[in-house]
Amino acid sequence: MSEAEPTIYKGLVGVYADVSAVSKVMPETNSLTYRGYAVQDLCEESNFEEVAYLLWHGELPTAAQLAAFQKEERANRAISPALLSVLRAIPKDAHPMDAVRTAVSFMGTEDPEAGDVSDAAQRRKAMRLLAKLPTAVAATNRLSKGLEPIAPDPSLPFCENFFHLVFGKVPQPEVIKSFDVSMILYAEHTFNASTFTARTVTSTGADMHGAITAAIAALKGPLHGGANEAVMHMLKEIGGPDKAGEWIHGKFDHKALVMGFGHRVYKSGDSRVPTMKKYAEKMAEVVGDRRWMETSRVLAEIMLREKKIHPNLDFPAGPAYYLMGFDIPMFTPIFVCSRITGWAAHVFEQAADNRLIRPLSQYTGEAQRPVKPIGSRG
């Protein structure tokens, strides 16, 4: 008797794998909330540090809670001399995402609570990662250019310190605000591929650094976080708005993907795009260069008119980061510095009510057969 054919949910499309109270994506209204707060409101009324606290604790902080959170983050920013020598040993032309993945894995080996997966220890590890990631990301970027890393400045807030680490100076408030908004928008997005990876690793009982190392590997791919870099490479390849039409029709002819467009969950617009676009436009104003936003506008118009596909967050974030002065290979590592908050929130949630994640596969290979001795094969 033949077995009933199982239903295959390729790419897990439409599958609810668990419950979660961290965030909610509402594709029918193109909206997104973190712990019940609309991301647009968080962007206007709070900052990235408050959002990190919100994601980890479920509530926005009071002034005293925020001060304690910031104190702990600022106290943990330094990376060890051993990690710095690991980063120095990484080939200058390696992709920074590979360096950051390696850095997190290495940090796991030197973590003072390595092996402790209690909730309290996991939370302290997440704080250490939030604090140290910018230091490691900026050091990687500077070393790749033959520059010496800069020590973190504990007197600076998170976003200001990030610019200090990369450039040695803090830019004007409009730039900090645009960066802060990008960090809030990138912080969390339900069961995306990298978060689900982190939850899968956590479900085996493994620790925070293992889950985050795996999540970084998943985020690097161009279909996920790597798209913000791909968007900027694409805009530069196109060169300007007058060439965008011809360029994109060439892509259509070859049925190629246009990076920064489409989304597994949002089919009529990504909730985060209008806010990120507004702040990318502000960056174009600050820098006095509208070329990338104009090129983006033409691409988005054609994609919507001819393919009915909307841009995702990576589409405005790519040019925004470029206009802030970051090197393109830094864009996805910046995403890591933000998403560590969402990933860690999901690690806590998965561990608190765990069941090993282990789906089934329908076998389509050879029928069972005998193993022939090596001399009689072929």
Ligand SMILES: CC(=O)SCCNC(=O)CCNC(=O)[C@H](O)C(C)(C)COP(=O)(O)OP(=O)(O)OC[C@H]1O[C@@H](n2cnc3c(N)ncnc32)[C@H](O)[C@@H]1OP(=O)(O)O
């Ligand atoms: C932060 C983030 O991770 S956001 C996502 C960033 N990724 C990108 O920007 C990469 C480009 N986009 C894509 O590859 C896809 O849209 C994904 C991976 C994001 C979503 O994939 P899916 O949910 O499997 O796509 P979906 O099933 O909706 O695709 C429907 C159709 O639109 C097409 N399509 C989707 N996105 C694009 C795109 N960016 N360019 C051209 N065509 C596209 C698909 O090829 C498919 O065509 P078909 O029906 O002829 O086969």
Ligand SMILES: O=C([O-])CC(=O)C(=O)O
């Ligand atoms: O939700 C997804 O699949 C991808 C995404 O937008 C994110 O991770 O921010």
